[in-house]
Amino acid sequence: MDSAPTSKHNVDPARQEFYARIGKSNLAPLWEVLHKLITATPESVIVPHLWQYESLKPFLLEACELITAKEAERRVLILENPSLKGESKITRSLFAGLQTILPGEIAPPHRHSQAALRFIVEGQGAYTAVDGERTMMHPGDFVITPSWTWHDHGNTGTGPMVWLDGLDMHMIKLFEASFREGTGSDEAMEPERPEGDSYARYGANMLPVEAEYDRPTSPVFNYPYDRSREALETMKRRDKWNPWHGLKFKYINPMNGDYAMPTIATFIQLLPRGFKTQGYRSTDSTVFICVEGKGRTQVAGKTLDWGPKDIFVIPSWEKHRHEATEESVLFSYSDRVVHEKLGFWREQKFPN
Numbered sequence: 001m002d003s004a005p006t007s008k009h010n011v012d013p014a015r016q017e018f019y020a021r022i023g024k025s026n027l028a029p030l031w032e033v034l035h036k037l038i039t040a041t042p043e044s045v046i047v048p049h050l051w052q053y054e055s056l057k058p059f060l061l062e063a064c065e066l067i068t069a070k071e072a073e074r075r076v077l078i079l080e081n082p083s084l085k086g087e088s089k090i091t092r093s094l095f096a097g098l099q100t101i102l103p104g105e106i107a108p109p110h111r112h113s114q115a116a117l118r119f120i121v122e123g124q125g126a127y128t129a130v131d132g133e134r135t136m137m138h139p140g141d142f143v144i145t146p147s148w149t150w151h152d153h154g155n156t157g158t159g160p161m162v163w164l165d166g167l168d169m170h171m172i173k174l175f176e177a178s179f180r181e182g183t184g185s186d187e188a189m190e191p192e193r194p195e196g197d198s199y200a201r202y203g204a205n206m207l208p209v210e211a212e213y214d215r216p217t218s219p220v221f222n223y224p225y226d227r228s229r230e231a232l233e234t235m236k237r238r239d240k241w242n243p244w245h246g247l248k249f250k251y252i253n254p255m256n257g258d259y260a261m262p263t264i265a266t267f268i269q270l271l272p273r274g275f276k277t278q279g280y281r282s283t284d285s286t287v288f289i290c291v292e293g294k295g296r297t298q299v300a301g302k303t304l305d306w307g308p309k310d311i312f313v314i315p316s317w318e319k320h321r322h323e324a325t326e327e328s329v330l331f332s333y334s335d336r337v338v339h340e341k342l343g344f345w346r347e348q349k350f351p352n
């Protein structure tokens with residue numbers, strides 16, 4: 001096959017003949033690819049992109065006419081990075097999708113190696129059940145489905161309910177460690193514990209003495225928005241604004257103060273009206289959703305204008321700035337926790 005030289009070395013016919021010959025033994029010369037493999041700085045293949053919720057909403061409702069939640073198993077429209085069409089990826093490691101469930105519908109129980117987060121976008125009256133406990137979901141709540149826990153969803157309300165699903169799916173795929181099973185039934189699982197049980201045990205700044213909890217994921221599986229919003233509201237009265245983040249918090253596991261999930265880092269931040277963050281970049285490609293407010297993010301020569309429920313993605317090591325034209329709240333998730341745990345996370349804060 002005719003291919004353009006990838007480096008200055010391989011114009012040499014003797015080398016080319018050698019490469020072809022060793023290729024038959026499933027060998028290849030590192031020196032031809034080294035500079036592509038090890039770049040001086042991250043070269044993200046993904047692009048920044050914004051999904052405007054208002055323009056997606058009709059598609060979410062149209063999907064409801066085409067397929068039931070039961071038949072779909074999960075009625076999710078995948079947010080695909082424009083540079084990775086067909087790969088079900090918003091970043092190289094993460095999945096994002098918008099799930100819709102109609103009144104009376106059930107998304108049947110299953111479990112899988114992939115961990116999920118739900119960030120509730122709109123509606124009321126739907127629950128998710130995780131590992132035997134149901135929690136009602138409200139807009140702005142951050143809900144966790146840890147790896148290999150049974151989960152189902154049901155809408156007992158009167159209108160459609162929509163949430164953002166974030167999964168560590170492509171990490172599991174990379175490691176070829178995916179398992180999945182159903183219960184053999186389409187019916188919702190019977191709860192084993194009363195609603196609010198885990199929040200009472202682990203979410204009230206107390207822990208059971210001799211707590212027996214050995215998962216790497218937070219035992220609090222619903223971080224309600226009214227609590228996190230109230231905290232931000234109280235803090236904004238006296239806190240100095242961080243020039244790169246405004247007022248930004250990570251969700252934590254109360255057992256150890258670590259990120260709430262072992263594979264996905266989650267954050268919430270408040271930007272006051274008129275605030276402009278200074279340039280910032282980090283190695284973790286990040287998915288943002290605007291919860292409240294209005295603003296714009298400058299990244300790679302693009303301006304992403306966001307408002308409530310809009311979702312956008314910032315690639316690894318792309319310098320960006322947020323500007324809030326109204327007081328804004330952003331929720332975000334990334335694989336930063338993995339970068340940190342494995343020791344390769346980096347960030348750069350710019351002086352302007």
Ligand code: 1HN
Nearest residue numbers: 074076097099116151165167
């Ligand atoms: C999944 O199980 C859910 O449980 C949502 O709601 C989205 C995307 C890919 C694979 C499994 C859910 C999913 C998913």
